[in-house]
Amino acid sequence: MSKNISYLAEKMRDIDICMLMTHAKNGAIAGRPMSNNRDVEYDGDSYFFTWDDSHMVSDIQGNPKVALTFQGEKAFSISLEGKAEIIKDKKKFEEHWTPDLDDWFKDGVDTKGMAMIRVSAERAHYWDGMEEGEIKI
Structure with missing residues (x-):
């Protein structure tokens, strides 16, 4: 039985x-x-906060194709492939901000030198116990 994005x-x-x-x-x-x-x-979109001057941001500016891998419990894994974009819009920061981020970015969404990465997945490959499958997003 194949899985869906939900x-x-x-x-x-x-x-x-x-x-x-x-x-x-x-x-x-x-x-x-x-x-x-x-x-x-x-x-299909994942969001991550980082520093604007990081190697990761530089890498994405040079080549936006990225991959994400997640390892969960009970033999669940997922690999996502997609394109990343660097966002520096405070309003977008606010849409995705959580209180845990205050530990890393002391001035919240006003932290200087902060950037957000949006990864838009195009393909998901998953393993769930003995089952595996692929979803095009």
């Missing part, structure tokens, strides 16, 4: 940390853990 969103909501992979300028694939801040009303 099922995947529900499973992703329980996974706070994922790995975000980008393409570095030297051709390497760079990965780092990122929190989705439980912002998973999933329609």
